[in-house]
Structures are given as C-alpha cells and as structure tokens.
Amino acid sequence: MANGIETRPYIVGPVTYLLLSKASDDAPAGFAPLSRLEDVLPVYVQLLEKLAAAGASWIQFDEPALVVDQDTPAAEIEAAVARAYEVLSGAAKRPQILVSTPYGALDGQLGTLAATNIDALHIDAFKGAVPSAAALAGLGNKTLVAGVVDGHNIWRNDLAVSAGKLDELKAAAGRIAVSTSTSAQHVPHDVTEETQLSGELRSWLAFADQKAVEVRILADYVADPASAKAAIDEASAVIAARATAAGVHREDVRARTGALTGADFSRSAYEVREAAQEEALHLPPLPTTTIGSFPQTSEIRSARARNNRGDLTNEQYEQLMKDEIKRVVDLQEELGYDVLVHGEPERNDMVQYFAENLEGVDVTVHGWVQSYGSRCTRPSILWGDVTRSAPITVKWAEYAQSLTNKPMKGMLTGPVTILAWSFVRDDQPLGETANQVGLALRDEIADLEAAGIKIIQVDEPALRELLPLRKADHSAYLKWSVDSFRLATAGVADATQIHTHLCYSEFGVIIDAIDGLDADVTSIEAARSRMEVVHDLESHGFGRGVGPGVYDIHSPRVPGEQEVTELLATAVKHVPSRQLWVNPDCGLKTRGYAETEESLRNLVKATRTVRAGLLEAAK
Ligand code: GLN
Ligand code: ZN
Numbered sequence: 199m200a201n202g203i204e205t206r207p208y209i210v211g212p213v214t215y216l217l218l219s220k221a222s223d224d225a226p227a228g229f230a231p232l233s234r235l236e237d238v239l240p241v242y243v244q245l246l247e248k249l250a251a252a253g254a255s256w257i258q259f260d261e262p263a264l265v266v267d268q269d270t271p272a273a274e275i276e277a278a279v280a281r282a283y284e285v286l287s288g289a290a291k292r293p294q295i296l297v298s299t300p301y302g303a304l305d306g307q308l309g310t311l312a313a314t315n316i317d318a319l320h321i322d323a324f325k326g327a328v329p330s331a332a333a334l335a336g337l338g339n340k341t342l343v344a345g346v347v348d349g350h351n352i353w354r355n356d357l358a359v360s361a362g363k364l365d366e367l368k369a370a371a372g373r374i375a376v377s378t379s380t381s382a383q384h385v386p387h388d389v390t391e392e393t394q395l396s397g398e399l400r401s402w403l404a405f406a407d408q409k410a411v412e413v414r415i416l417a418d419y420v421a422d423p424a425s426a427k428a429a430i431d432e433a434s435a436v437i438a439a440r441a442t443a444a445g446v447h448r449e450d451v452r453a454r455t456g457a458l459t460g461a462d463f464s465r466s467a468y469e470v471r472e473a474a475q476e477e478a479l480h481l482p483p484l485p486t487t488t489i490g491s492f493p494q495t496s497e498i499r500s501a502r503a504r505n506n507r508g509d510l511t512n513e514q515y516e517q518l519m520k521d522e523i524k525r526v527v528d529l530q531e532e533l534g535y536d537v538l539v540h541g542e543p544e545r546n547d548m549v550q551y552f553a554e555n556l557e558g559v560d561v562t563v564h565g566w567v568q569s570y571g572s573r574c575t576r577p578s579i580l581w582g583d584v585t586r587s588a589p590i591t592v593k594w595a596e597y598a599q600s601l602t603n604k605p606m607k608g609m610l611t612g613p614v615t616i617l618a619w620s621f622v623r624d625d626q627p628l629g630e631t632a633n634q635v636g637l638a639l640r641d642e643i644a645d646l647e648a649a650g651i652k653i654i655q656v657d658e659p660a661l662r663e664l665l666p667l668r669k670a671d672h673s674a675y676l677k678w679s680v681d682s683f684r685l686a687t688a689g690v691a692d693a694t695q696i697h698t699h700l701c702y703s704e705f706g707v708i709i710d711a712i713d714g715l716d717a718d719v720t721s722i723e724a725a726r727s728r729m730e731v732v733h734d735l736e737s738h739g740f741g742r743g744v745g746p747g748v749y750d751i752h753s754p755r756v757p758g759e760q761e762v763t764e765l766l767a768t769a770v771k772h773v774p775s776r777q778l779w780v781n782p783d784c785g786l787k788t789r790g791y792a793e794t795e796e797s798l799r800n801l802v803k804a805t806r807t808v809r810a811g812l813l814e815a816a817k
Contacts, residue, residue: 349380553578629678719743747783
C-alpha cells in the first residue's frame with residue numbers, strides 16, 4: 199500500500215484451518231477440531247478489523263478443504279461454512295471478503311457460500327465443471343472469480359475453451375472476474391528463461407508470467423469478446439500444432455502399450471518366488487539394508503556442478519562417482535549390511551535423473567517451485583510419448599556389484615513418482631502416460647537383471663500423494679497407479695527380488711494398493727510414528743516382506759541401539775519375523791556421514807540382539 203500497490207492479503211479460511219488440524223495427543227477420544235469453530239471465529243474477526251484499519255480493501259480466505267471429500271459429514275461442514283461466513287461478513291469494520299476454493303469442483307458448498315454475505319467467490323473452473331445456472335444464480339450480486347487458467351500445470355491455456363466457459367458463467371452469474379484456478383505457487387516464473395528447451399516445446403508452455411497474460415486476455419474477452427480474437431486464434435493454432443508434433447504421439451510406443459495383456463502385469467505366486475529367492479540370496483533372518491541414497495556430500499555436488507560447467511570431463515566425473523560408490527560399498531561391508539546399495543551419488547534428484555535420460559521428458563534450468571516449507575524442487579516436463587533409448591542405471595549397478603559378494607540392489611524411481619514430481623502432459627489419461635514410463639522401466643529392469651543384479655528396488659514414495667481429492671475417483675487412480683508399477687516389475691524371473699519403498703504416507707488409506715503392487719519386499723516410513731504402521735500391516739494380513747523404518751532420517755539425531763532394539767521388538771510382535779527387514783525410514787542423501795555411520799552401526803547391533811532373541815525363542 200505504502201508503495202502505491204494495492205495488495206490482497208490472504209489467509210487460510212477458518213473451516214479449512216480446522217478441518218485440516220489434527221487433535222493433540224491428549225485430546226479426549228473423538229474430539230473434532232471443527233467443534234472449536236466458535237473459539238476461532240472471534241480471532242478471525244479481530245484480524246478483519248485490523249486489516250480494515252490498515253487500509254486493506256480486500257481479504258482472501260482460502261478454503262481448499264471444501265473441494266476434498268472429508269470424513270466429517272457434508273452437513274456438518276455446510277453448517278460450519280454457513281456459520282463462519284455469517285460471522286465474518288458481519289464484522290463491524292472489514293475489507294471485502296473473497297473466498298477461494300481451488301483444486302477442484304466446489305459442488306454442494308457453492309450454494310452454502312452463495313447464501314452468505316461474502317463479496318466474491320473464487321471457483322476452480324479449470325479442474326471443476328462449470329456449475330449449473332441455478333447454482334450460479336444464487337450468487338446474486340457477488341463477484342464470481344472464474345479460475346479458468348490452470349494454476350497447477352504449465353501448459354498453455356486453450357483460450358477458446360476458457361472463453362466458452364466464461365460465456366456460460368457470464369450468462370448465469372452477475373459479475374465475473376477472471377483468474378488462475380489455484381495460486382501460481384505451483385508453477386515456475388517465466389518460460390522465456392528456458393532457452394535450452396526447443397522453441398517448439400516452449401511455445402506449448404505457460405509459466406506464471408505467461409499465465410498472468412492469459413488471465414488478462416480472458417478478462418478483456420469478458421468485457422469485449424472481439425478484443426481477444428487474435429490471441430484466442432493463436433492459442434488454438436499452437437495447441438493444434440502440439441497435438442501432431444513429432445514425439446508427442448509415437449507409433450512404436452502406442453503399439454507396445456496397445457498390445458499389453460493381463461500377463462504383462464503379473465508374476466508367479468508369491469510362494470514360488472519366495473522359495474526361488476531364498477535359494478538365490480541366502481539372506482539371514484531380519485536382513486539389513488538401506489533405502490538407496492547415501493549422503494550427498496559437498497564434494498559430490500561440486501563435482502557435478504564442475505562437470506556441468508565443463509570444468510570436469512565426463513571421464514573425470516565418472517571416476518569421482520565410482521570412487522564414491524566404492525567408499526559407500528566398503529562402508530556397508532564394514533558395518534555388516536546384508537543387502538547393499540551403491541548410494542546414488544550420480545543422481546541430482548530421483549526424478550530429474552530419469553527425466554534427463556528418457557525420451558519425451560525435458561528438464562528446466564530455472565523452473566524452481568516450492569515443494570514444502572523451505573524446500574524447492576525443479577519438476578521435469580513430461581511432454582511426449584516416453585521411451586528409453588539406452589540403459590540408464592546399469593553401468594553404475596554393475597560396477598557396484600563388482601565390488602562385493604553381497605547382493606547389490608538396483609535402484610529405480612517408479613512410474614507414479616515420476617509422474618507426481620513432474621509437470622505431466624494433459625492431453626491423455628495419466629494411466630496411459632504411467633504405462634509408457636512403466637515399460638521404459640521394465641526394459642531397464644530387464645537389463646539390470648541380465649547384468650547380474652538380483653534385487654531391484656522401484657521407489658514409489660508419491661503413491662499416496664496423487665490420490666484424488668474425491669473418493670469417487672480413488673479406485674480408478676489406484677488401479678492405474680498399481681498397474682504401472684506391476685507393468686514395470688512383472689517381467690523378472692521368480693528368483694529376482696523386487697523391492698519398493700514408500701514414505702510421506704498414512705499407509706492405512708492405501709494399504710490395499712501397497713499390497714496390490716505385489717513387491718516381494720516393501721520398506722516404509724515408520725520411525726516417527728513409532729511403528730504405528732505394523733498395526734495396519736497386521737490387521738491387513740500383509741503377507742510379503744516388509745521393512746518398517748527404524749531410523750528417522752529427517753533429523754541428524756542418532757537413534758540409540760536400545761531404541762532400535764525396542765522398535766524391532768514391537769515390529770516382531772505384530773509381523774511374522776520371517777517377513778521382517780531392518781532399514782532406515784528413507785534415503786540418507788540429506789544426512790552427514792558422521793551421524794549416518796553411527797546410526798547405521800546401531801541398526802546392525804540392534805538387529806543382532808533381536809536375531810539372537812528369535813533364535814533363543816525358537817529353541
Ligand atoms: N531411493 C531413494 C533414496 O534413497 C528414495 C527416496 C525417497 O523415498 N524419497 O534417496
Ligand atoms: Zn522415502
């Protein structure tokens with residue numbers, strides 16, 4: 199304001215704030231945070247009054263929880279929405295109120311919000327359908343802010359389609375404003391900076407700066423349709439060109455996905471595989487392993503930066519990575535691990551590394567977006583039909599295996615996670631794209647197997663993350679996501695052991711899907727919740743190998759031997775010991791060597807204690 203720029207403060211709305219809150223550990227059983235609405239509202243009212251006094255003319259309340267199916271009954275949420283915005287709009291002195299509902303269709307709650315005295319309502323008209331004329335009529339004089347430009351992905355807007363939606367909305371609602379469907383925090387700034395991308399690919403994309411222009415054009419369209427004609431025609435021409443561009447639709451890829459049959463998605467019965475793997479691997483009870491990455495030291499990072507700048511030749515860089523792999527293998531040998539990893543030093547990021555090595559995917563240089571908190575990520579752009587033109591990880595795995603007689607795990611990122619952490623093409627169902635990635639990984643797995651790698655881990659930490667917001671969409675998602683993993687992994691021999699790894703998850707919700715992956719061994723995050731997941735595994739009757747994490751790698755804290763022994767003892771009580779593996783919660787790339795070594799040492803000591811106890815009990 200002081201600089202003459204009018205801004206609109208925004209804050210999470212009271213209903214979403216409470217719906218997404220967790221009850222504290224000492225709350226009475228059945229306590230629902232939403233029941234505290236009356237305590238929270240006066241604080242919001244105070245805020246409104248302070249903002250009004252400070253000169254704000256608008257405030258935005260974000261209510262994304264209203265587009266997600268909640269466990270709380272819809273009628274209760276409706277009552278809370280009605281009450282909250284009755285109180286807030288009744289504040290004695292307040293800015294105008296905009297309620298924003300991004301990420302999906304608002305459905306029933308639109309009517310509830312329309313009946314309150316707020317001043318404007320933002321809907322996601324990109325992901326959500328255009329609401330019915332009757333629902334829109336209920337808005338009366340309120341401004342409808344139509345989010346017709348996708349705030350969540352980077353494709354150039356089909357302005358003709360958006361204009362059509364705006365025509366419908368304008369016919370039914372009183373006042374219309376135009377915006378993106380979500381805040382622009384999910385997309386990078388400016389596509390013109392990505393000069394290393396082909397001009398063709400760049401012409402298909404819109405980052406935040408380009409989206410702002412699209413919103414402006416569409417707002418002009420609402421005022422005067424003729425003013426936007428040239429821009430709309432140009433967008434249509436670019437989108438038509440994209441549909442027929444080389445690499446977007448490849449006959450060789452389509453022929454392969456089109457010819458898939460049920461057999462491509464399934465392996466032999468687990469009992470058969472289990473016996474073959476026992477014979478091939480000879481692992482002790484409670485085998486110890488890690489999730490894949492070892493600390494990415496500043497030496498590794500600087501070697502990669504120097505190689506990118508051309509200050510290190512590829513040969514020099516590869517030699518440094520090999521030295522690092524040897525150090526990691528020797529360390530695991532010394533610590534007494536049973537199944538080793540190569541440590542992933544050559545990978546900048548678990549998705550970007552594969553994106554750089556697959557056809558149909560490109561990476562950006564400046565395309566940073568917030569991942570969570572202060573963490574940022576640079577998603578890849580999956581724009582075309584995906585293929586693998588050459589082996590990606592095989593030479594590293596082969597080298598690592600040559601250094602040890604213990605089994606070396608091959609390490610891959612799964613199809614769902616590659617999709618979840620990239621900007622994915624919007625011109626075909628996600629399941630089709632996932633199968634293409636699945637086939638590329640299947641080829642990689644076949645090559646790893648042929649190179650003598652007996653255990654292959656396919657990470658799917660993002661399996662839960664892509665779960666749709668509406669329950670009605672869950673089963674279709676779980677079907678294609680699980681299928682793509684199975685497609686990637688089902689081509690191996692019975693004796694080859696497939697592992698998967700998941701984290702960031704409330705596993706209860708997706709335990710059927712985890713089971714459906716049909717991996718021989720699944721490692722999951724569990725240390726922070728002190729093994730809560732073993733109860734889900736037990737009640738589900740999970741029957742294959744499982745490694746609930748016993749070392750929380752999210753902090754530099756070293757878990758003591760006693761602590762790990764206790765966690766393992768809990769696991770053994772709920773999961774048959776022949777299924778149990780011992781491993782950290784996740785990869786070690788963000789950790790330093792000092793704490794990693796000490797922690798990994800404690801894991802082995804604790805495992806030996808628990809193994810001895812099991813032997814004793816068996817006598
Ligand atoms: N294999 C990966 C690693 O260890 C898995 C990372 C993840 O789950 N996010 O780094
Ligand atoms: Zn993980």
